[in-house]
Amino acid sequence: MPTPGTSMALEVAATLRGRIAHGEFRPGMRLPSERALAARLNVSRVTVVRALTRLRLEGLVVTRHGSGTFVAATDRLLDTIASRPARSPQPGEAGADVLDLRSATTAGPADLAQVIQAACHDDLPAALLGDGATGASPDTLTELLAQHLTRSGLATRPGQLTLTSGATTGLSLVLDVAGPPGGLAVTETPSYPGALRILAQRKRRLRGWRAGAADWDPGDLARLLHAGSPGVLYVQPDGHNPTGATMPPSTREAIGRIAATAGWLVVADETMRPLRLAGDTAASLAAADHRVIVVSSLSKTVWGGLHVGWIRAPAGVTRQLRSAAVATGAGPGALDQITTARLLPSLDSVIQRRTRLLTENLRHLEHRLRGIGQAKLRWHSPAGGVTLWLDLHPRSSHEVVRACARLGVLLEPASTYAVDGRDDRHLRIPFTVPPSTVDRVADALTRVLGSGPT
Ligand SMILES: Cc1ncc(COP(=O)(O)O)c(C=O)c1O
Numbered sequence: 276m277p278t279p280g281t282s283m284a285l286e287v288a289a290t291l292r293g294r295i296a297h298g299e300f301r302p303g304m305r306l307p308s309e310r311a312l313a314a315r316l317n318v319s320r321v322t323v324v325r326a327l328t329r330l331r332l333e334g335l336v337v338t339r340h341g342s343g344t345f346v347a348a349t350d351r352l353l354d355t356i357a358s359r360p361a362r363s364p365q366p367g368e369a370g371a372d373v374l375d376l377r378s379a380t381t382a383g384p385a386d387l388a389q390v391i392q393a394a395c396h397d398d399l400p401a402a403l404l405g406d407g408a409t410g411a412s413p414d415t416l417t418e419l420l421a422q423h424l425t426r427s428g429l430a431t432r433p434g435q436l437t438l439t440s441g442a443t444t445g446l447s448l449v450l451d452v453a454g455p456p457g458g459l460a461v462t463e464t465p466s467y468p469g470a471l472r473i474l475a476q477r478k479r480r481l482r483g484w485r486a487g488a489a490d491w492d493p494g495d496l497a498r499l500l501h502a503g504s505p506g507v508l509y510v511q512p513d514g515h516n517p518t519g520a521t522m523p524p525s526t527r528e529a530i531g532r533i534a535a536t537a538g539w540l541v542v543a544d545e546t547m548r549p550l551r552l553a554g555d556t557a558a559s560l561a562a563a564d565h566r567v568i569v570v571s572s573l574s575k576t577v578w579g580g581l582h583v584g585w586i587r588a589p590a591g592v593t594r595q596l597r598s599a600a601v602a603t604g605a606g607p608g609a610l611d612q613i614t615t616a617r618l619l620p621s622l623d624s625v626i627q628r629r630t631r632l633l634t635e636n637l638r639h640l641e642h643r644l645r646g647i648g649q650a651k652l653r654w655h656s657p658a659g660g661v662t663l664w665l666d667l668h669p670r671s672s673h674e675v676v677r678a679c680a681r682l683g684v685l686l687e688p689a690s691t692y693a694v695d696g697r698d699d700r701h702l703r704i705p706f707t708v709p710p711s712t713v714d715r716v717a718d719a720l721t722r723v724l725g726s727g728p729t
Contacts, residue, residue, distance in 0.1 A: 283318060283322050284322050284325035284326045284329065285326075285329070287312075287316055287318055287322055287323060287325075287326035288326040288327075288329045288330055290316065291306075291312075291326060291327075291330060291335075291336075292330065292335060293635075295335060295346055300346045301346060302346050302347065302385075303345060303346060304345065304346050305342070305343045305344070305345050306327075306336065306343065306344045306345065306346065308343065309323045309324060309327070309344075327344055331344075334347055334386060334628065335347055347385065372683055373683050373684075373685060374683060374684050374685065374708075374712065374715055374716070375685045376684065376685060376686050376704065376705050376708070376716065377685050377686060377687045378705075379516070379661045379662050379703075379705035379707055380579055380705075380707060381575055381578065381579070381629065381661065381707050382578065382707075383577065383578030383580055383581070384577070384578070384625055384628070384629075387577065387578060387581070387614075387618070390614055390617050390618050391610075391614050393617060394610075394613040394614045394616075394617050395610075395613075398613040398616070398617070399610070399613060402609045402610075402612075402613055405609065407608065407609050408601075408604070408606060408608070408609065409609065409612070414433065415616055416438060416612055416615060416616050416619075417433040417436045417438065418433050419616060419619040419620070420433075420436055420438075420585060420619060421433045421435070421436060422619075423619050423622055423623075424587070426623070427549065428556065428558070428559065428562070429559045429561060429562055429569075429587070430562070431587055432590075434590045434593060435587050435588060435589065435590055435593055436585050436586070436587055436593065437585060437586040437588070437593055437596040437597050437600055438583070438584075438585055438600070438606045438607055438612075439570075439572070439583075439584040439585060439586060439600060439605050439606060439607070440582040440583070440584060440605060440606060440607050440608075440611075441572045441574055441582055441583075441584040442544060442546045442570045442571055442572040442574065442584045443469050443470070443473060443570075443584075444584060444605050445570035445571070445572070445584050445585065445586040445605075446470060446473050446509070446542060446544065446570050447473050447477075447605075448586065448596055448599055448600060448603070448605050449540075449542055449568050449570060449586060449588070449596070450473065450474070450477050450479075450507060450542075451477075451599065452592070452595050452596050452599045453540060453568065453588070453592050453595070453596070454477075454479075454506075454507045454540055455504075455505045455506055455507065455538070455539070455540055458478065458479055458480050458506065459479060459480050459482065459503045459504065459505075459506030459507075460474045460479035460480065460481050460482070460506050460507045460508075460509060461481075461482045461483075461484055461496070461499050461500060461506065461507075461508045461509075461539075462474065462481060462482075462483065462484065462508070462509040462510070462694060463483070463484050463485070463486030463491075463509075463510055463511065463515065464483025464484065464485060464486065464692075464693050464694035464695070464698075465486065465487075465517050465518065465664070465689065465692030465693050465694075465698060465701070466483075466486070466509075466511070466516070466692060466694065467511065467516045467517075467544070467692075468687075468691050468692060470509055470544065471692075471694065474507070474509065479506065479507065481694050482499050482502075482694070483693070483694030483695060484496050484499055484510075486510075486511075486515060486518060486520065486522075487515070487518040487520045487655065487664065488518065488520040488655035488658075489655065491520075491522050491523065491526045492526075493525075493526055493529035493530070493533065496508075496529070496530065496533055497529075497533045497537075500533055500534060500537040500539050501537050505537060505538035505539045505540075506539060506540075507539065507540045507541075507542060508530070508534055508539050508540070508541045508542070509542045509544065510522070510530070510541070510542070510543055510544070510560070511543070511544045511545075511546075511547065512527060512543055512545075512548075512557070512559075512560055513545060513547055513548040513551065513556070513557070513659050513660075514547030514548060514550050514551065514552075514657070514658070514659030514660025514661070515547070515659075515660060516547060516660055516661075516662055517662045517664050517692050517701075517703040518655070518657070518662075518664040519552075519655075519656075519657020519658060519659060519660045519661075519662055519663055519664060520655060520657070520658060520664075521551075521554065521557060521658040521659055522557070523557075524557045524558065527557060527558065527560055527563065528563060530560060531560065531563050531564035531567065534564075535564070535566070540566075540568065541560065541564070541566070541567045541568070542567075542568050542569075542570060543559065543560040543561060543567055543568070543569050543570075544569075544570050544571070545559065545569050545570070545571040546570070546571050546572055546574065546575050546584075547575055547659055547660040547661070548571070548659070549576050549626045549630075550575060550576065550626070550629065550630055550633060550659050550660055550661060551630060551658070551659045552630060552633060552634050552637060552657060552658060552659050552660075553656065553657075553658045553659075554658050561587060565589055566589060568586060568587065568588045568592070569586065569587040569588075570584065570585075570586050571584060571585055571587075572584030572585070573615065573618075573622075575660075575661065576622070576625065576626050576629060577618065577622070577625060581611055581614060581615065581618075582607050582608065582611050583607045583611050583612070583615045584607075632709075633661060633706060633707070635709075635710070636706040636707070636708060636709055636710060636713060637656075637657065637663065637706045639710035639713050639714075640663060640704065640706045640713045640716075640717070641654075641656065641663075643713060643714065643717035644663075644665070644717065644720075646717070646721070647717070647720060647721050647724055647725075648724075651667075651670075651724045652665055652666065652667065652720075652724070653665075653666040653668075654666060657706075661705055661706060661707050662703050662704065662705050662706070663703070663704045663706060664701055664702075664703055665701060665702040665703075665704060666700060666701055667700055667701060667702055667724075668700045669700075670700075670724065671699050671700075672688040672689040672690070672698070672699045672700060672701055672702055673688045673690070673699055675702060675720075675723055675724070676688045676702070678722075678723040679716075679719045679720065679723055682718075682719040682722060682723070683715075683719075684715060684716055684719040686702060686703065686704065686716075687703055688702075689701035689702060689703070704716060
């Protein structure tokens with residue numbers, strides 16, 4: 276039980292955290308003095324000091340002796356993601372004001388800069404003597420990664436890991452090296468468009484298995500897998516993009532059974548798995564069945580600019596994957612490797628911060644969506660990942676996307692995520708942006724949907 280003083284400090288810390296998240300106190304800004312904060316929040320100065328100590332430990336504020344306490348130029352999930360106009364603005368157009376939420380990107384945490392600086396200072400001179408493909412010794416990196424995965428609940432040996440430059444590179448490599456020659460691929464619908472593209476590029480005929488909180492029916496999967504010659508099943512069991520859903524444990528168990536009897540290769544994309552926002556973490560598909568191949572990366576948990584991913588596969592397949600990775604240059608570069616080797620021991624705390632901020636952003640988004648009205652919008656609260664999947668029925672996704680674009684908010688229509696391209700009733704909303712930016716999306720939706728049928 277916290278003492279009364281401690282719980283008051285926790286409350287003050289939560290209040291200040293909220294004000295930072297809402298943009299009242301912006302990154303780099305000096306906070307009011309301890310005395311002024313105490314007066315403003317009607318608490319003692321000791322309570323403010325305790326709250327600030329907590330925020331300092333979380334990396335949200337920094338104290339510079341003699342000048343005061345500042346909001347850290349901190350995890351950029353607090354910032355608006357960079358807006359990227361659909362095309363270069365024409366003279367006189369306010370292109371810079373466009374909010375582009377078509378990709379659910381997370382900006383890098385600011386303290387990554389310190390990790391990169393330390394890696395460059397301490398480790399780069401030795402790496403420069405090497406071939407550039409191996410920065411940290413690959414053995415060190417796979418060892419650290421295996422430890423991290425094992426700590427996260429998936430017992431992993433270094434000999435099961437192949438380093439890649441990302442999860443999608445990993446998926447391509449797996450399909451080329453280990454995919455059965457048959458032309459079929461089954462994947463969830465809706466699904467991550469990058470994976471759909473990779474499967475289509477390899478001329479695999481795609482079949483969609485309905486995914487999401489209310490779907491993932493093992494009976495449907497059995498019918499799909501037994502309908503043709505064995506192929507590849509690509510799934511995202513956790514923090515599914517775009518629905519944010521988590522696959523129930525019973526479905527996870529069924530996948531292994533069904534795929535084994537039908538002879539299919541199962542690839543589980545666990546890129547979003549660490550970004551768990553609600554409920555318990557279910558066991559990885561690979562924990563129950565060693566044949567399941569996992570692809571993952573640091574691009575969502577840390578930053579898309581850090582090109583480090585991995586494939587976890589049986590040791591025999593890993594030997595083939597590693598030589599294919601060397602032959603095709605599919606591994607991470609030396610700079611990314613030395614950075615990651617330094618980052619991995621503290622990755623858990625980076626992930627904790629990310630999930631806390633994502634949870635706050637999501638809470639605000641859901642609050643605003645409820646304000647628009649249940650009659651117009653329905654959704655399952657995402658259990659993980661970075662996106663919410665809105666059911667707009669009876670409104671058309673394409674129409675809503677067009678109307679939002681006219682208001683300067685760019686989103687992708689549902690058809691982008693559908694295996695057959697035929698969904699027109701959903702809308703994906705990333706909640707990688709902070710509450711002040713969520714408001715812009717919600718305001719646009721309120722204006723667009725406010726004029727439509729209820
Ligand atoms: C499910 C999923 N897997 C993989 C990726 C991309 O991973 P990487 O950048 O490491 O290729 C994304 C990006 O949105 C994704 O949503």
